[in-house]
Amino acid sequence: MGGLVILQQMGVIFILVAIGYFLQKGGVLTSETCQKMSFVVVNVTNPCLILTSVLTSDLSVSRHDFLLALLVSVVFYAALALLGWLFPKTMRFPADEQKYYSMMIVYTNVGFMGIPIASAILPQEAMVYVVLCNVAFFFFFYTHGVSLLGGKGSFNWKKYLSPGILCSLLTIVLFWFDLRLPALIERSVTHLGNANVFLSMALLGASLAHADIRRSLSKSAVWLYSGFRLLIIPIALFYILRAAGLPMEMVYAFSLMAMMPAGNLPLIQAEADGLPTGTLSEGIVVSTVLSFFTITLLMSILF
Numbered sequence: 001m002g003g004l005v006i007l008q009q010m011g012v013i014f015i016l017v018a019i020g021y022f023l024q025k026g027g028v029l030t031s032e033t034c035q036k037m038s039f040v041v042v043n044v045t046n047p048c049l050i051l052t053s054v055l056t057s058d059l060s061v062s063r064h065d066f067l068l069a070l071l072v073s074v075v076f077y078a079a080l081a082l083l084g085w086l087f088p089k090t091m092r093f094p095a096d097e098q099k100y101y102s103m104m105i106v107y108t109n110v111g112f113m114g115i116p117i118a119s120a121i122l123p124q125e126a127m128v129y130v131v132l133c134n135v136a137f138f139f140f141f142y143t144h145g146v147s148l149l150g151g152k153g154s155f156n157w158k159k160y161l162s163p164g165i166l167c168s169l170l171t172i173v174l175f176w177f178d179l180r181l182p183a184l185i186e187r188s189v190t191h192l193g194n195a196n197v198f199l200s201m202a203l204l205g206a207s208l209a210h211a212d213i214r215r216s217l218s219k220s221a222v223w224l225y226s227g228f229r230l231l232i233i234p235i236a237l238f239y240i241l242r243a244a245g246l247p248m249e250m251v252y253a254f255s256l257m258a259m260m261p262a263g264n265l266p267l268i269q270a271e272a273d274g275l276p277t278g279t280l281s282e283g284i285v286v287s288t289v290l291s292f293f294t295i296t297l298l299m300s301i302l303f
Contacts (some may be wrong), residue, residue, distance in 0.1 A: 004122040006299075009113060010292050016124060016198055020205025032097040037203055038272035041286060045196035046265060047167040049111055050134050052193030054171050055186050060152055061128045069129045069250060073136035076237070076254060080106040081144055087228060093221050099148055100266070100279040104287070107145055108229070108260040110137050112197055118256055120301075122249070129253035131171075139168045149270055204264040207271065207281050216282035226261075226287045230294040234258035238302050252303060257293045261287035 022028045030039075061069070084105035088098035097220070105114060111134055111187075118130045142164035173179065238255040242248075267280040 007292065008122075008293050010288075013113065013201060013288070016201035017205035017208065019198075020202030021209045022205075023202065024076055024206035024209040029202065034203055034206050034271060035274070037199060038268045041196060041199050041203065041268050042265075042272050043163050045192050046111075046268075047138070047163040048189045048192040049196045050131070050138050050171055051167050051174075051189050052192075054131055054174060055181070055190055061125075061175075063176070065247070066128070066132070068246075070136070070172070070242055072129075072241070072246070072250065072254060073132045075134070076258075077106065077136050077140045078145075080233075081140065083233070087225075091221065091224055095236055097221070097279045100223070100270075101283065102148060103145060103266040104225060104262040104280065104283045105229055105233075107137065107141055107263045108257075108268050109263040109288075110257045110260050111263070111265075112200065112259050114260050117295075118253060122208045122252055122256065126249035126253040129250045130257060133254060133257045135168050135171050137166045141170075143271075145266060148268065149266065149273060149275060173210050200264050200268060203268055203271065204281075204284065207267055207277050208285055211278060211281040211285065213285065216286055219282060220231075222282050222286045225283055226290050230259065230261065230287060231298070234298055235302070239288055255302060256295075256299070258289070259298055261291040 020029060023033075084102035087105055088101040093101055107299060110130075115130060115134065119127060122130070142162045146162070174181070180186070234255055237258045241251040241254060262280070262284045265283060267277050267284060270277050270280060
């Protein structure tokens with residue numbers, strides 16, 4: 001059943017991406033429209049997505065396990081950031097593409113794909129680790145990721161106090177103190193988080209409408225990246241976490257999150273910043289197609 005759920009979720013992704021693709025081809029999603037939509041996704045709906053996963057789930061965990069999972073999340077993304085810096089240089093990818101491959105090493109689709117797949121396959125107690133992985137994802141993305149994409153700009157506190165970071169910190173507070181937001185706020189945040197699914201996928205489809213799919217499949221760098229990110233990293237993580245003696249629910253949760261293909265948030269952020277998105281689009285489309293097979297294969301072998 002797990003394989004069928006994964007294939008169905010991937011089918012949903014492709015349908016939403018296809019809608020964005022044809023909307024762009026039909027002249028509905030113009031470049032100007034996409035840039036404005038990207039601003040909304042990056043600053044409004046996407047920060048609410050992580051809160052939505054908390055507000056709509058009945059998760060309980062001891063403070064010890066909570067802190068342990070939070071530590072694992074931080075170490076996991078710190079290690080990915082290091083790998084993201086080393087891998088493109090080691091593979092001698094073109095200099096102007098290295099930061100984009102670094103982004104795709106670190107930031108995968110742990111939100112839209114990861115949360116629903118995990119909720120359908122993993123036991124309920126494992127979901128807290130999935131949520132904390134997403135918290136770390138957003139915190140690292142709105143600090144390390146935004147800085148990496150932006151290059152050597154002057155330090156600006158406003159950039160590091162973005163809605164994404166604020167929502168990540170609020171999520172930790174809600175977990176730690178077992179708090180609930182007012183019903184009106186919860187419903188509003190939930191609707192905003194749910195809107196992110198279609199908006200982000202449609203933007204991805206619009207971006208892919210500009211991409212040369214044949215060229216994407218013909219680039220050896222994309223295949224090297226995909227093999228490293230979709231196979232080597234999750235396999236290594238699984239055995240490292242298991243050797244560390246962590247609870248198997250935590251091992252399964254983080255390993256499943258490590259299997260996700262390149263995420264679309266870096267592409268949306270690059271679009272919002274007016275940066276070229278060709279390399280990101282190529283990595284997303286190839287790794288997403290390959291993940292149909294790699295996720296099912298790894299789960300059948302490791303889980």
